[in-house]
Amino acid sequence: xSDTATxxxxxxxxxxxxxxxxxxxxxxxxxxxxxxxxxxxxxGAGKSTLMxxxxxxxxxxxxxIEIDGQTVVLATPADAIARGIGxxxxxxxxxxxxxxxxxxxxxxxxxxxxxxxxxxEIHRISAEYGFDLDPDELVETLGVGARQRVEILKVLYRGxxxxxxxxxxxxxxxxxxxxxxxxxRELKREGHTLIFISHKLDxxxxxxxxxxxxxxxxxxATVRPADVTSHDLAxxxxxxxxxxxxxxxxxxxxxxxxxxxxxxxxxxxxRALLSDVTLRIRAGEVVGIAxxxxxxQTELVEAVVGIRRxxxxxxxxxxxxxxxxxxxxxxxxxxxxIPEDRQRHGLLLDAPLWxxxxxxxxxxxxxxxxxxxxxxxxxxxxxxxxAEYDVRTPGVxxxxxxxxxxxxxxxxxxxxMSGDPVLLVASHxxxxxxxxxxxxxxxxxxxxxxxxxxxxLVSADLDELIGLSDSIRVILRGRLVGTFxxxxxxxxxxxxAKTGAGDEAVVDExxxxx
Amino acid sequence: xxxxxxxxxxxxxxxxxxxxxxxxxxxVLIGVGDSVAEFWGVMFTVPSARLTVGIVNGASxxxxxxxxxxxxxxxxxxxxxxxxxYRVATFAAxxxxxxxxxxxxxxxxxxxxxxxxxxxxxxxxxxILRVTRGVSEVISTIMLNAIAGGLVAYLLRELGDxxxxxRRTTTIPESSWVGGIPLIPGESSRxxxxxxxxxxxxxxxxxxxxxxxxxxxxxxxxxxxTAAVASGVNVKRMVVSAMLLSGAVAGLIGMLDxxxxxxxxxxxxxxxxxxxxxxxxxxxxxxxxxxALGALVFAFLSAQSNALGIEAxxxxxxxxxxxxxxxxSVVIAYEVVRRYQVRIEQRxxxxxxxxxxxxxxxxxx
Numbered sequence: 062x063s064d065t066a067t068x069x070x071x072x073x074x075x076x077x078x079x080x081x082x083x084x085x086x087x088x089x090x091x092x093x094x095x096x097x098x099x100x101x102x103x104x105g106a107g108k109s110t111l112m113x114x115x116x117x118x119x120x121x122x123x124x125x126i127e128i129d130g131q132t133v134v135l136a137t138p139a140d141a142i143a144r145g146i147g148x149x150x151x152x153x154x155x156x157x158x159x160x161x162x163x164x165x166x167x168x169x170x171x172x173x174x175x176x177x178x179x180x181x182e183i184h185r186i187s188a189e190y191g192f193d194l195d196p197d198e199l200v201e202t203l204g205v206g207a208r209q210r211v212e213i214l215k216v217l218y219r220g221x222x223x224x225x226x227x228x229x230x231x232x233x234x235x236x237x238x239x240x241x242x243x244x245x246r247e248l249k250r251e252g253h254t255l256i257f258i259s260h261k262l263d264x265x266x267x268x269x270x271x272x273x274x275x276x277x278x279x280x281x282a283t284v285r286p287a288d289v290t291s292h293d294l295a296x297x298x299x300x301x302x303x304x305x306x307x308x309x310x311x312x313x314x315x316x317x318x319x320x321x322x323x324x325x326x327x328x329x330x331x332r333a334l335l336s337d338v339t340l341r342i343r344a345g346e347v348v349g350i351a352x353x354x355x356x357x358q359t360e361l362v363e364a365v366v367g368i369r370r371x372x373x374x375x376x377x378x379x380x381x382x383x384x385x386x387x388x389x390x391x392x393x394x395x396x397x398x399i400p401e402d403r404q405r406h407g408l409l410l411d412a413p414l415w416x417x418x419x420x421x422x423x424x425x426x427x428x429x430x431x432x433x434x435x436x437x438x439x440x441x442x443x444x445x446x447x448a449e450y451d452v453r454t455p456g457v458x459x460x461x462x463x464x465x466x467x468x469x470x471x472x473x474x475x476x477x478m479s480g481d482p483v484l485l486v487a488s489h490x491x492x493x494x495x496x497x498x499x500x501x502x503x504x505x506x507x508x509x510x511x512x513x514x515x516x517x518l519v520s521a522d523l524d525e526l527i528g529l530s531d532s533i534r535v536i537l538r539g540r541l542v543g544t545f546x547x548x549x550x551x552x553x554x555x556x557x558a559k560t561g562a563g564d565e566a567v568v569d570e571x572x573x574x575x
Numbered sequence: 576x577x578x579x580x581x582x583x584x585x586x587x588x589x590x591x592x593x594x595x596x597x598x599x600x601x602x603v604l605i606g607v608g609d610s611v612a613e614f615w616g617v618m619f620t621v622p623s624a625r626l627t628v629g630i631v632n633g634a635s636x637x638x639x640x641x642x643x644x645x646x647x648x649x650x651x652x653x654x655x656x657x658x659x660x661y662r663v664a665t666f667a668a669x670x671x672x673x674x675x676x677x678x679x680x681x682x683x684x685x686x687x688x689x690x691x692x693x694x695x696x697x698x699x700x701x702x703i704l705r706v707t708r709g710v711s712e713v714i715s716t717i718m719l720n721a722i723a724g725g726l727v728a729y730l731l732r733e734l735g736d737x738x739x740x741x742r743r744t745t746t747i748p749e750s751s752w753v754g755g756i757p758l759i760p761g762e763s764s765r766x767x768x769x770x771x772x773x774x775x776x777x778x779x780x781x782x783x784x785x786x787x788x789x790x791x792x793x794x795x796x797x798x799x800x801t802a803a804v805a806s807g808v809n810v811k812r813m814v815v816s817a818m819l820l821s822g823a824v825a826g827l828i829g830m831l832d833x834x835x836x837x838x839x840x841x842x843x844x845x846x847x848x849x850x851x852x853x854x855x856x857x858x859x860x861x862x863x864x865x866x867a868l869g870a871l872v873f874a875f876l877s878a879q880s881n882a883l884g885i886e887a888x889x890x891x892x893x894x895x896x897x898x899x900x901x902x903x904s905v906v907i908a909y910e911v912v913r914r915y916q917v918r919i920e921q922r923x924x925x926x927x928x929x930x931x932x933x934x935x936x937x938x939x940x
Contacts, residue, residue: 078925368804389807398805406805409798420795421806423788432788455927463920 067130069094069223069254070115075124077110085110087279088124092223092271097245097255099265102275103298103495108258111275112225115256116148117141128223147221149212151228155200162196165215172218186217190247205353206237210244223254230264231521234353234556242268260298262291274298298496312345313531317379318484318515319365324374326360326539334360335539338374342484344513347506349520349530349547353559357539358488358519359401365486365517366398367391378484393424397482399473399490401519403466407473410462414454417461418443418476425480446475450505451498467494474502478509485509488519503529523552535559588912589858589865592905593872600897604889613887618879624762626878631758633874634867635770636831636845640852641870642773642780643824645861647712649784650797650817656701656716658849659723660822664694665829666727666744669840670734672833673745682751687772687830694826695819697723702818706811712818720849731840743841753834767835772827780824781863793817825849854902860909873898 068091075088085107092098102108113119115126117135125132128144135141138148155164165183166175173179183196192210200208209229216224226245230238245255245268259265265272266286273283274297282297289297319342326335335357342348352358363369365376367388375384383391392398398421400406408417418439419428427438443457450471454464461469470493477485490506491499506529510516520526526533527547535543535558543558601611622630640657647654668690677685701719704710735742755765784790796803796813804810828848829840837843855873859865880894 366805367807387807387809388805389809392807400805402801405799405801407802409795409802411798412794416791419791420802423791423806423808429788434786434788434791453924453927455923459920459924460917462917463924465924 068092071127073125075121077121085278089280090273092254092256094254095252096270097249097257097268099257099259099269099272101259101265101272101298106275107278108275112227112258116146142219145220145222147216147219148225149216149229151231153208153212155208155211157201160197160199161194161211164200164211165218169219186214190244205232206240225256227258230261234559262294266291311531312511314344316344318342318344320377322375324364324371326364326369327372333539338541342515342517344515345510347510347516347518347530349518349526349533350536351526351533351555351559352536356536358536362486362488362519392421395483397477397485399477399487401488403469403473408461408469411460413460414457415440415443446472450475467498470494471498478505485514485516523555588908589905592901592908595904596897596900599900603896609889614889617882617887624759625764628758628764628766630874630878631766633877634870635767635773636828636848637851637855637870637873638773638867639776639824639828640848641855641859641866642776643821644853644856645866646824647817647821648856648861650793652817653713654716654821655713656719657825657852659720660694660697660825661828661849662727663697663723664690664826665833666840667693669744669833672747672751675748679750683834690826690830691823695822698818698822702815706814741842743839747838755835767831769831769834776824777863857902858905
């Protein structure tokens with residue numbers, strides 16, 4: 062940290078008054094060349110904004126950026142690329158129906174053309190770092206890990222020496238994370254500088270040479286992994302004591318709230334997205350669904366909420382067969398729904414918060430009075446949610462769009478917990494919210510569970526799944542392949558079940574339970 | 576505290592658009608060599624009493640047309656077919672009323688219902704194509720406009736009476752006519768009696784959209800179809816309902832003149848009202864009060880332009896340019912203002928967050 066003159070990247074006094082969400086201020090980051098530098102912080106701490114500044118997507122209001130000792134102005138990503146900076150986004154930016162080669166050369170045709178020269182270069186990079194990529198393979202045939210390597214290759218192909226990786230492990234299963242880390246070490250050995258954004262502390266400690274912690278937009282410390290524990294890091298991130306999602310004694314009752322039987326959901330051409338799904342949730346029970354994204358979680362949730370029609374099978378709620386019911390009727394009967402994609406499915410972004418209180422509750426008090434919108438009721442209840450769930454907003458007339466993602470999520474959770482639902486269908490209920498709010502949401506779910514709420518919980522956060530669930534079901538390729546007891550299961554076991562690695566043991570347990 | 580500037584910027588957009596349109600019009604006039612001063616002199620003459628009544632009448636008709644378009648627009652449905660719906664409905668209504676199957680005002684009331692049903696049915700064709708076959712309502716309503724024109728012309732030949740040079744439907748019995756409302760004392764021309772329909776429709780529009788579940792579902796679908804589906808809205812049913820409603824309002828457009836002035840459907844029917852309504856809805860931002868203002872502006876411009884040829888030797892068609900530019904610039908201006916408002920709002924949110932932080936920091940120390 063002392064040899065600042067040769068720093069690969071040096072950010073000094075960066076201030077970004079990014080309206081509304083999180084502003085960066087007092088940011089001091091020095092990244093030494095040839096190291097892995099981790100940037101950690103809670104969701105919303107300003108990591109992404111800072112990296113967008115470094116990648117030229119956003120301009121800082123104050124402060125300076127130095128690359129290799131030279132002060133630079135990065136007005137566009139093209140400037141950043143010209144300076145040897147590359148970014149691997151969390152959400153892959155690949156065209157599925159194009160080959161690896163085509164994806165890589167797209168927009169960089171001038172480097173090595175689009176033909177054999179480019180192919181040779183891709184082969185060379187792939188071999189050098191052990192990427193194991195065939196330039197002519199179609200991207201749609203690649204798995205998540207390989208797609209990520211294509212993204213990294215794209216960046217290297219454009220001549221990047223400083224590579225920003227935005228939460229690269231978020232989409233990977235543990236085994237893939239190991240492979241990624243091997244690639245990253247290889248890159249480091251070849252002299253590349255890596256900036257690794259994450260909020261998974263064990264991973265950061267495993268891969269980083271230095272760690273800078275961001276809290277509420279400002280850098281609060283830069284440490285070496287040898288000097289800290291993950292607990293220390295977490296406290297630096299949060300700035301206070303840590304919550305945990307642990308459940309207390311079981312509150313499971315005998316009353317079955319949701320019973321899904323032999324459910325099969327097909328896509329438009331008749332391929333099964335879900336098959337033979339049988340699931341039962343009792344009052345006071347939380348059933349967690351673990352799985353790699355895209356294995357049928359979305360379809361399961363949508364079938365339970367009534368957005369998607371099953372081709373066979375039944376859904377029963379309390380004593381009623383609701384298979385033929387539409388979403389409105391199910392919601393009126395007491396289904397709370399926290400959707401996976403809050404902005405697309407959970408909010409009217411351009412409507413004020415109080416109108417968003419009505420959304421999904423168009424048949425129920427306090428936001429409705431029979432057929433009429435009860436504006437006063439909706440406003441009053443929105444204020445209650447804002448207060449109880451600590452939604453940071455100037456008022457309930459503010460549009461949902463103006464709030465940060467975490468605050469939007471808190472509002473949705475508050476809304477869906479209103480009116481004593483009997484069944485809560487929650488997809489990633491705490492994704493993107495800060496640790497304090499996460500704890501509050503967990504408390505709310507636990508409290509409601511004690512009062513007899515049945516919860517279908519889909520989450521990618523293993524701590525959340527293990528901490529809240531009474532039992533965990535693993536979903537793989539549209540089938541429920543195993544059942545685990547959250548008290549005894551380890552993240553490794555879940556990880557291998559999610560990828561289908563440990564099939565046998567899992568099937569055993571599943572049969573025992575039936 | 577923040578309310579005042581926001582209302583200010585809300586009004587700024589249409590005013591800005593009108594000013595820009597004025598400038599563009601002036602430039603066109605200069606380019607052609609017409610007198611800008613004379614043009615504006617004529618346009619800003621205080622309208623005579625007769626002209627004022629004409630403006631109110633024109634605005635009432637445009638208002639209904641704007642409402643018809645706005646109902647669909649609020650749901651992101653682009654009903655370009657208001658014109659066709661209006662023509663078919665007005666013809667059907669005129670024919671029905673001319674048969675005098677019912678006495679007096681009963682004939683009037685039932686005829687208005689017929690117009691609404693026929694307008695709705697014509698719009699319903701587009702709705703059904705959309706929900707069953709996925710045909711874009713933009714395409715189908717444009718096609719239906721053309722078909723409507725042909726169909727009405729054909730039916731007029733088959734069912735209408737020849738009166739001198741023109742063909743028209745049988746004149747409605749006088750007992751079913753709706754008399755005018757005297758607006759200005761001493762002035763003989765009167766405001767359409769059925770202009771009250773425009774007022775009633777405007778109020779109904781505001782109440783249904785802002786206060787009822789149906790209105791909420793409609794607006795929610797317009798803002799985010801995915802969120803509406805997740806909240807339990809049956810989007811297909813909403814598409815059909817909104818189109819039917821839009822067509823029903825379109826059916827009302829022709830009633831003012833039918834019962835108040837022409838008393839029959841003939842070749843003198845006002846053409847293009849349905850398209851102007853789309854412009855008026857855009858100008859008024861699909862808001863019932865905004866549409867009223869937009870309708871007045873358009874009616875004012877059209878009425879004032881009549882004198883241009885006589886008094887300034889300028890072709891009145893130049894006003895169509897003004898109107899067109901207003902619509903174009905208003906779309907841009909609204910987007911600019913929208914972004915500005917989002918920024919203001921995000922700044923407010925940021926301030927609230929800062930305050931919270933400051934308070935927390937204070938509590939900690």
